Structures are given as C-alpha cells and as structure tokens.
Amino acid sequence: MRHGITAIAVTAGLALTVAACGGSAEPSAPSASQASQAAADPASVSGTVTWWDTSDAKTEAPTFQALIADFQAKHPKIKVNYVNVPFSDAQQKFKTAAQGGNGAPDVLRSDVGWTPGFAEQGYLLALDGTPALEDKDDFLPGPLGTVTYKDKIYGAPQVTDTLGLLYNKALFDKAGIAEAPKTWAELKTAAQALKSKAGVDGVYLNPDSYFLHPFLYGEGASMVDTSSKKITVNAPEAVRAVEIAQDLVTSGAAAKPAYTDGYANMQAAFKDGKVGMIINGPWAAKDIFAGTAFKDPKNLGIAPVPAGSTGKAGAPVGGHNLVVYAGTKAPQAAQLFVKFMTSAESEATVAQKNGTLPARSSAYTQAVKADPVIAAFQEVMKTAQPRLALPQASDLLTPLSQNYIKILQGQPAQDGLNATAGEFVKLLPDYAKQ
Structure with missing residues (x-):
C-alpha cells in the first residue's frame, strides 16, 4: 500500500455482482432498537452486505476473502457480496453511486483521506453506539481520529500506517x-x-x-x-x-x-x-x-x-477505514460485518498475512510483533497525527x-x-x- 500517492490499479477477477443499495444519503445513526438488537442478538440479524474492498487484488485481498468465509460461518443469515474495486477508481466510483442513490455498497474500504469528505457529503452512516464500534477505546488514537468528523464517528479503522x-x-x-x-x-x-x-x-x-x-x-x-x-x-x-x-x-x-x-x-x-x-x-x-x-x-x-x-x-496517519453507506438497506448486518472485520482477532490475522499495521492496540500480539517491521512501526506510530479532517x-x-x-x-x-x-x-x- 502507498498512501497519499497514486496506487497501482489492479482489477480483480473475483468481483461479484454489486447489489443496489438505494435510499437517502443523509448521515444518521441507526435507531436505538436496531443497534440494541444487533448487539444483544447478533444471530437474529439477516441480510445481504455488499463490500467494496480497495486492497490489492493479488497480495492483500485473499486474506480478506478468507475472513469473509469465517464471518459467514459465524453469521449464516448474512450473505456478503465481495467486490474488489481498484483503489484508483474507488473514490469517484463511490461518490457517483452515492450521489445517484443506486449501486453504492453497504460497506466500503475507504482511504483515511476520503472519510471526512464522504461524511460531509452525507454518504456515510454515523456508527456511534453501534456494534461496529465495540471496544472503541482499543483503537489507536491516530486511526480513530481519521473516522471522527464533527463529533460523530463514521467508520472503524481497519489498518493503519505512518511515515x-x-x-x-x-x-x-x-x-x-x-x-x-x-x-x-x-x-x-x-x-x-x-x-x-x-x-x-x-x-x-x-x-x-x-x-x-x-x-x-x-x-x-x-x-x-x-x-x-x-x-x-x-x-x-x-x-x-x-x-x-x-x-x-x-x-x-x-x-x-x-x-x-x-x-x-x-x-x-x-x-x-x-x-x-x-x-x-x-x-x-x-x-x-x-x-x-x-x-x-x-x-x-x-x-x-x-x-x-x-x-x-x-x-501523517495513513491506512483504511471500513465505512457504512448512509442508504444501506441492511444497517445491522453491515454493522456486524464491520465489527468482525475490525476486531482485534481479524486485524491480527491481516497483519500477519499482509504485513500491515493493526489499528487496535490489542491486535499487537507477540505473534504480530514477531515481524520486525511491524514491531518497529508500532513505536513509530507514537508520532503519527491524524490528517486534516476536511472534505x-x-x-x-x-x-x-x-x-x-x-x-x-x-x-x-x-x-x-x-x-x-x-x-x-x-x-x-x-x-x-x-
């Protein structure tokens, strides 16, 4: 991954059909009853979640696809439509779909630099108080700052990095x-x-x-x-x-x-x-x-x-967040998916397989820190500062x-x-x- 510079576009051959997710693009938190149901009885939640993954299709995506299989085994009533979208195309593609209210994914792997703009434009669901932000204080301050906009939180950090x-x-x-x-x-x-x-x-x-x-x-x-x-x-x-x-x-x-x-x-x-x-x-x-x-x-x-x-x-803090589209028709399923993919266990798995830095403190296990680059950058991350929170x-x-x-x-x-x-x-x- 290279952040703040143009990434190499790689088209995946595994892309599945994108599910249309129409609806209002006004950012708002799910209702208290929806959030509490997803938290109290996640096994009862059903639906289809389309995820646009912007990771490298060859070197990083296979790790995320394996995690999807684990998620669906844990949540058999939730189906995940996986779509790998080239990083260089994803920002504009998501904007176009969200503006039109048709074709936007339920969940997007968003570059940290895109997240404030998407929130300002009304394309994202606020996730405060939902299962997606469980153990919120476990996220490193720098990455958490990249999803915070105007006192609301519009995503969950998935991977992070800095210079x-x-x-x-x-x-x-x-x-x-x-x-x-x-x-x-x-x-x-x-x-x-x-x-x-x-x-x-x-x-x-x-x-x-x-x-x-x-x-x-x-x-x-x-x-x-x-x-x-x-x-x-x-x-x-x-x-x-x-x-x-x-x-x-x-x-x-x-x-x-x-x-x-x-x-x-x-x-x-x-x-x-x-x-x-x-x-x-x-x-x-x-x-x-x-x-x-x-x-x-x-x-x-x-x-x-x-x-x-x-x-x-x-x-600067780099990395990617998982954000939920404001017009999703499956908010509870999307929240549970984000929760699973950004859990300490999942982030530790991604770190070991892809060599990326976890965004959660507890994901820096001994096995993860056995990678000397990750161990060294864990210390470097102490100097990381959130980028400008401006669209x-x-x-x-x-x-x-x-x-x-x-x-x-x-x-x-x-x-x-x-x-x-x-x-x-x-x-x-x-x-x-x-």
Whole structure:
C-alpha cells in the first residue's frame, strides 16, 4: 500500500455482482432498537452486505476473502457480496453511486483521506453506539481520529500506517553514524557523512506533498486552520518547514529528486544501496527487501521521522477505514460485518498475512510483533497525527505538490507557498488567506 500517492490499479477477477443499495444519503445513526438488537442478538440479524474492498487484488485481498468465509460461518443469515474495486477508481466510483442513490455498497474500504469528505457529503452512516464500534477505546488514537468528523464517528479503522525514517545500517556503519538522526539538523549532518565517507547520497526526498508533512508537523505548521477558517500553508511556520526540505536538496545533503516518478526513483535508489536514508511507510518494506542492499533484512533500520525546531516529530496517519453507506438497506448486518472485520482477532490475522499495521492496540500480539517491521512501526506510530479532517483535504495536496516541486528546484519557499495559498482559496472559498 502507498498512501497519499497514486496506487497501482489492479482489477480483480473475483468481483461479484454489486447489489443496489438505494435510499437517502443523509448521515444518521441507526435507531436505538436496531443497534440494541444487533448487539444483544447478533444471530437474529439477516441480510445481504455488499463490500467494496480497495486492497490489492493479488497480495492483500485473499486474506480478506478468507475472513469473509469465517464471518459467514459465524453469521449464516448474512450473505456478503465481495467486490474488489481498484483503489484508483474507488473514490469517484463511490461518490457517483452515492450521489445517484443506486449501486453504492453497504460497506466500503475507504482511504483515511476520503472519510471526512464522504461524511460531509452525507454518504456515510454515523456508527456511534453501534456494534461496529465495540471496544472503541482499543483503537489507536491516530486511526480513530481519521473516522471522527464533527463529533460523530463514521467508520472503524481497519489498518493503519505512518511515515518513518528508513535507513541502511551498513552504510551508517561505513559512515561512522552511531544512531538514527532525531532532528532534521542531525539528518543533514548524517547525510553529509554518508556522502563523504560512504560515497552515496545521504537522503532522497520524495517531492510529493504527502511526504512533506513531517517537515510541516515538525514546525507546528499546517495547511489550513479549520477552527478559524484560515489558510495557513504560507504562514511563517510552513515556510520554515519547506525551507528545511529545500536546504537539504540545494546543499547537496539530499539527492536531487526526480520530479516525475519520484516515489519509484526513491525506492530504487534506496533498495539498491545508492542512498542511505528515505522517508517512507511500512508498505514499502517488501519491495525494499527485494533490493540488492537488503538481502539481509536486518540491514533495514526504522526510526521515527526527525523532529523540527519545535522539538516534536510528527507524521501523517495513513491506512483504511471500513465505512457504512448512509442508504444501506441492511444497517445491522453491515454493522456486524464491520465489527468482525475490525476486531482485534481479524486485524491480527491481516497483519500477519499482509504485513500491515493493526489499528487496535490489542491486535499487537507477540505473534504480530514477531515481524520486525511491524514491531518497529508500532513505536513509530507514537508520532503519527491524524490528517486534516476536511472534505477538501485530498484536493489540497495537488497544488501543494506542484509548488513544492518548484521550491525544491530553487523557487523561494515564500513565493511557492503564496501561490499554493492562492490555489487553496479556489478550493476553500469561505477560508481567509494569511
């Protein structure tokens, strides 16, 4: 999985017929009687649940399909229609179906960045007080924040992730670096040592705005302030954050990034031992281990992203939630399905089979933490912060990415972020500029 960037679209051959789920798209919680019946007597609940799964059809979906079989054995009166929808198509496809009131699934595997927008548009059912959110406090705070919008909860976290600092231990040893850098200043020093002593580029920055977030969080910056309805992407804190990233490139501490296929170029350079450090998530580990520099998986170091001048490190929460369509004709069955698929047992199974991070604390069993990548990222998750809870949040990343590239190429940070703020006004006409 890659979050905040374009995912590879893979069409599944196992897709079943999509059940039409018409009805109102007004978000509301199920009635107390419905919720209590599903909680008190789940065996009495019947119905058909269509699930749009947006996971990779080849590498991840088989695990979820096996869990569906377990769910149906436990709930024989509930039938699950499984449909694998390519991630790249799912957001718009769900919007279109929900807007028309026909063809939307009962349950969707939603990227965390989509969930607030779907809630704002009235496409999701609030799940407060339903079986879907049983043991709610067991969810990690970061993932739980991604389903919370205007004091209601519109989904259950299924898997989570964040960005960490990945580094080549052998190159660190060659350069005489004893431990992972804890600040951006230390990272620059380490990068320069890697270049002078190990003969490789120190760090590679992906020029996508999702990967800019750790710099922003480290300076206490944000794209917008939702409480005051102000655009803050060009505030002094944000300028300082972007200038830190810009300096890494212009000083030569960081490799000059490719401005097309930035992610792929970053991965290739790192896994083949041509660069000592990158910022990436747990989803990248399998690809990294296929590289020549990581034939010994123990060579991969994983640490939290460095802190900025605030002294705090932060990275965005990624992952996926299970959300229920507001017009579902089977709310009780959908709630029970979400409950089962996001239970600690199910999330532990998914973690072991797919190598993803659970969104529940109790799912980090000893068996799950036997995977060193998961164990390391469990600690990294302590620095994870929920992304902007704004329907337009995903749209804001596009102009920020466009201008971030220009800044890394040498444009003054203030100019580039002022231009970004101008684009934000078009997306957020009721927000004030700095």
